Amino acid sequence: MRPYTPKDNVQKKSYYTDRYWVAPQVAKFDVSTDEVFAADLKVIKGKFKVLDAYIQVEQMVVYIRPEDNFGVLKLMRDSLEYTQLSEMSAIDWLADKGQFEIFYQLLSMNKRKRIRIKCFIEENQAIESVEKIFRSADWAEREMYDMFGVKVNNHPFMKRILMPYDWEGYPLRKTYPMQGDEFASWYEVDKIFGKEARDVIGPEIRDAAAVDRYDTKRFARLGHEVAYGEDISEGEPDTVQTYQEEGGVFLVGKLTKEESVVITDRDR
Amino acid sequence: MQHKNRLRPFFENITFEREDNELILNFGPQHPSSHGQLRLMLHLQQEQIVKAHPDVGYLHRGMEKMAENMIYNEFLPTTDRMDYIASSSNNYGFALAVEKLIGLEVPRRAKVIRMMLLEVNRLMSHLFWLATTALDVGAMTVFLYGFREREYLMDLLEDYCGARLTHSAIRIGGVPLDLPDNFIADLKKFLDKLPANIKDYEDLLDTNRIWQMRMEDVGVISKEMALSWGCTGPMLRASGVKWDIRKEEPYELYDEVEFDIPWSDKGDNYARYKLYMAEMRESAKILYQVLDMYKDTSPELMAHAPKYISAPKIDIMTQNYSLMQHFVLVTQGMRPPVGEVYVPTAPSFWHTGVLTDLLPGHYIPDVVSIIGTTNIVFGEVDR
Amino acid sequence: MAQHQVNYTQNGGLPVALTSIDKLVNWGRSNSLWALTYGLACCGIEMMASGASRYDFDRFGTIFRASPRQADIMIVAGTLTKKHAEFIRRLYDQMTEPKWVISMGSCANTGGMFNTYATVQGVDRIVPVDIYLPGCAPRPETLQYAVMMLQKKIRAEKADKSQKPKRLM
Numbered sequence: 001m002r003p004y005t006p007k008d009n010v011q012k013k014s015y016y017t018d019r020y021w022v023a024p025q026v027a028k029f030d031v032s033t034d035e036v037f038a039a040d041l042k043v044i045k046g047k048f049k050v051l052d053a054y055i056q057v058e059q060m061v062v063y064i065r066p067e068d069n070f071g072v073l074k075l076m077r078d079s080l081e082y083t084q085l086s087e088m089s090a091i092d093w094l095a096d097k098g099q100f101e102i103f104y105q106l107l108s109m110n111k112r113k114r115i116r117i118k119c120f121i122e123e124n125q126a127i128e129s130v131e132k133i134f135r136s137a138d139w140a141e142r143e144m145y146d147m148f149g150v151k152v153n154n155h156p157f158m159k160r161i162l163m164p165y166d167w168e169g170y171p172l173r174k175t176y177p178m179q180g181d182e183f184a185s186w187y188e189v190d191k192i193f194g195k196e197a198r199d200v201i202g203p204e205i206r207d208a209a210a211v212d213r214y215d216t217k218r219f220a221r222l223g224h225e226v227a228y229g230e231d232i233s234e235g236e237p238d239t240v241q242t243y244q245e246e247g248g249v250f251l252v253g254k255l256t257k258e259e260s261v262v263i264t265d266r267d268r
Numbered sequence: 269m270q271h272k273n274r275l276r277p278f279f280e281n282i283t284f285e286r287e288d289n290e291l292i293l294n295f296g297p298q299h300p301s302s303h304g305q306l307r308l309m310l311h312l313q314q315e316q317i318v319k320a321h322p323d324v325g326y327l328h329r330g331m332e333k334m335a336e337n338m339i340y341n342e343f344l345p346t347t348d349r350m351d352y353i354a355s356s357s358n359n360y361g362f363a364l365a366v367e368k369l370i371g372l373e374v375p376r377r378a379k380v381i382r383m384m385l386l387e388v389n390r391l392m393s394h395l396f397w398l399a400t401t402a403l404d405v406g407a408m409t410v411f412l413y414g415f416r417e418r419e420y421l422m423d424l425l426e427d428y429c430g431a432r433l434t435h436s437a438i439r440i441g442g443v444p445l446d447l448p449d450n451f452i453a454d455l456k457k458f459l460d461k462l463p464a465n466i467k468d469y470e471d472l473l474d475t476n477r478i479w480q481m482r483m484e485d486v487g488v489i490s491k492e493m494a495l496s497w498g499c500t501g502p503m504l505r506a507s508g509v510k511w512d513i514r515k516e517e518p519y520e521l522y523d524e525v526e527f528d529i530p531w532s533d534k535g536d537n538y539a540r541y542k543l544y545m546a547e548m549r550e551s552a553k554i555l556y557q558v559l560d561m562y563k564d565t566s567p568e569l570m571a572h573a574p575k576y577i578s579a580p581k582i583d584i585m586t587q588n589y590s591l592m593q594h595f596v597l598v599t600q601g602m603r604p605p606v607g608e609v610y611v612p613t614a615p616s617f618w619h620t621g622v623l624t625d626l627l628p629g630h631y632i633p634d635v636v637s638i639i640g641t642t643n644i645v646f647g648e649v650d651r
Numbered sequence: 652m653a654q655h656q657v658n659y660t661q662n663g664g665l666p667v668a669l670t671s672i673d674k675l676v677n678w679g680r681s682n683s684l685w686a687l688t689y690g691l692a693c694c695g696i697e698m699m700a701s702g703a704s705r706y707d708f709d710r711f712g713t714i715f716r717a718s719p720r721q722a723d724i725m726i727v728a729g730t731l732t733k734k735h736a737e738f739i740r741r742l743y744d745q746m747t748e749p750k751w752v753i754s755m756g757s758c759a760n761t762g763g764m765f766n767t768y769a770t771v772q773g774v775d776r777i778v779p780v781d782i783y784l785p786g787c788a789p790r791p792e793t794l795q796y797a798v799m800m801l802q803k804k805i806r807a808e809k810a811d812k813s814q815k816p817k818r819l820m
Contacts (some may be wrong), residue, residue: 004337007336008336012552021603021604021802023603023606023607024605025605025606025607026369026605026606026608026609026713028607042463049373056607056608056609057368057369057608057609059610061608066335070281077578083495084495084496084498086498086610087498087610105610109509109516112516112517114610116608116610132702134496134498135493135496135497135621135625136436136496136497136498136618136621138621139617139618139621139623143617147332159322161323161325162324162328162650162651163325163328163734163769164325164733165505171333171768171769172333174336176333177768178330178333178334178336178337178768179766179767179768180767180768180769181768184733184768184769187733187736188733188736188737188771188776188777189776191736191737192736192737192740192777201776204762204772204776205761205772205773206766206772217729235309245803245806249678249806250674250675250678251678252678252682297735297738298689298718298735298738298739298742300688300717301788304690304691304692305691305735325732325734326732326734326735326738327691327692327729327730327732327735328732328734328769329730329732329765329767329769329770330765330768330769330770331765331767332766333767334765334766335769346764347695348691348693349730349764352692352696353696354691396696399703400699403710410706411703412703413704415699415700415703415704415705416703416705419700419703419704419705422700432697432788432790433693433697433788434693434788435785466671487745501789536671646690646692647693650732
């Protein structure tokens with residue numbers, strides 16, 4: 001994995017350093033190009049304010065006001081046959097706009113269409129739960145709260161779902177470091193052994209390639225087995241590795257290569 | 269040095285016995301039949317469950333956060349570890365999303381190979397499901413039989429890509445390798461045997477009294493519940509919704525092959541079991557057709573899109589510009605156009621959520637068979 | 652009333668072996684390593700495969716047990732997350748002495764590819780590990796080899812002494 005760099009302002013500053021890079025956009029089409037979507041949009045527009053709507057990769061995206069989310073989704077299910085909520089979550093735009101984008105991905109099996117309902121909320125603004133309309137939102141909203149810290153009103157059980165209940169921080173926010181903060185890095189040690197064991201166990205080794213050749217406390221090597229904590233800066237003895245000791249083992253038969261049968265055909 | 273560990277009982281905030289005679293039973297997270305790391309807190313009236321509270325997240329490894337910090341091709345091997353029972357399917361889901369974003373057309377041979385891999389993975393996954401569920405319900409023989417067949421499929425995939433479990437066999441823009449020499453013959457040999465094998469399992473289970481008692485009319489998911497919870501696949505089809513994404517929104521070459529969608533309106537464990545068995549037969553049917561398609565395809569394996577996909581190796585070795593482009597693609601990664609795409613994946617999260625509504629009213633022994641037939645994989649639930 | 656006609660000890664009915672207690676005890680320990688089913692993620696599937704028909708772990712005397720109280724080795728197969736960490740320690744504490752731990756797969760060894768906030772960077776932060784098993788996921792053959800190595804390690808141990816406190820704790 002490439003070295004991690006903090007991405008607090010990733011939305012403001014381009015990830016690519018190329019100054020002349022203009023990112024191309026996936027084509028957006030007008031809703032009128034698809035009759036089914038156009039009819040759906042008309043129904044939504046009749047009752048609620050629609051901020052923006054377009055078709056992208058064969059799916060309609062509709063932006064609504066955050067306070068309308070319950071009403072729109074109820075309309076979608078009851079009148080427009082969008083019977084399934086396939087996915088819902090948030091997108092962190094805090095660095096850029098100070099807002100979260102909430103999306104609801106809906107599927108209509110009769111029309112074979114997928115629609116994405118979106119809205120923007122402020123950082124500390126709560127959103128109304130749609131769990132009464134789609135049960136799947138029960139868990140999706142908990143996950144959204146767990147990962148982004150977006151609070152949901154009128155949810156039956158608003159607790160963390162993926163992270164432990166006593167976790168600090170919201171992992172999928174852009175400001176949360178990928179390898180965890182101070183709390184995360186000592187979480188299991190603090191919980192199991194207590195803070196006083198931090199010195200004994202030591203900090204996490206985050207560099208997967210870090211191997212200290214002379215560290216006999218942490219690393220063992222096949223063929224060079226030494227006792228725990230022994231000083232091997234002068235070199236270590238070779239220990240020949242056979243899975244059985246020479247001369248056989250008490251009460252255990254030893255198979256030699258000549259005696260054993262090697263099966264080549266795997267007999268499919 | 270002997271350090272005292274400070275673990276105290278975890279449930280100090282839960283009253284185990286309450287005045288209303290409700291007992292709280294903790295199931296998991298390391299229960300052998302919880303298919304991974306599912307923890308269930310069950311409120312019991314005698315042996316009957318009145319309230320179920322599934323707790324997930326014991327395998328949350330932060331894949332989304334990893335993906336944020338990677339280029340597109342780097343993330344592909346991580347998708348293997350989501351649904352680790354059928355990992356090519358996850359590779360495919362991710363690759364398809366990126367391809368849709370770019371608007372890439374994949375060569376026909378790659379499509380054929382992808383379909384083979386997907387269906388072989390489906391068979392592997394279903395066999396594994398059958399083996400473990402049967403083991404949980406107590407049918408040890410089926411476990412051994414199921415794994416026997418699964419090993420042959422794993423051998424096939426090992427011949428193809430070198431890995432048994434985590435394949436990374438589907439890349440963005442195509443597949444990395446052509447089929448090895450004996451692949452088609454070996455797969456045919458396996459497929460010829462498969463119906464007899466499936467019949468073996470069915471003979472062992474279908475009319476087995478214990479199996480029927482633990483499966484029939486247990487874990488009935490109504491149509492409304494299945495839709496509301498966003499269930500997909502056999503979970504949905506067993507509840508009377510005839511929706512198969514391969515037919516309704518066909519991808520790859522699924523619109524060119526003939527197959528049936530098995531479905532049922534019973535919604536119980538037994539219906540789901542029968543669906544899985546029927547799906548294995550359909551899979552075999554699809555595979556026969558796809559194997560025939562292979563001959564008539566031209567040998568290209570990766571899409572031609574120099575902006576996003578590295579050129580073939582021969583071009584990289586001989587042409588300067590291809591080499592430069594390859595360097596850029598490896599070090600900086602491809603830069604697809606900015607936009608959003610949705611590809612349906614990862615159903616297990618919702619299938620675990622269903623347990624909240626499904627378990628109340630059932631008895632403790634039913635829990636295991638219900639978890640079994642939901643076929644949840646925790647790499648995918650928790651990501 | 653029937654009487655036993657054969658004097659087993661004299662007529663060659665029962666094998667008599669002279670050995671040390673160490674060897675006898677270690678013979679018993681090393682050839683009946685009952686493993687705790689600790690499948691956490693992908694490696695757990697390979698662990699199941701090694702217990703199933705083709706690789707057949709039973710011939711090593713390794714039988715998977717669901718209860719820590721009946722188990723001798725804990726095969727930590729898969730990614731250990733921070734949320735799960737306390738349970739692995741709890742189950743390890745519940746196992747009876749002597750006990751050994753095999754850390755199976757890169758995730759269990761070092762955190763592997765999951766270098767993130769949610770993953771414990773190596774189970775050796777939580778429980779002492781005897782054998783580290785590389786691979787992602789290791790094949791069943793690798794696990795079998797690890798069990799053989801562990802058997803060899805056990806045979807070299809002294810039986811009369813209680814287990815030395817291992818690394819970490």
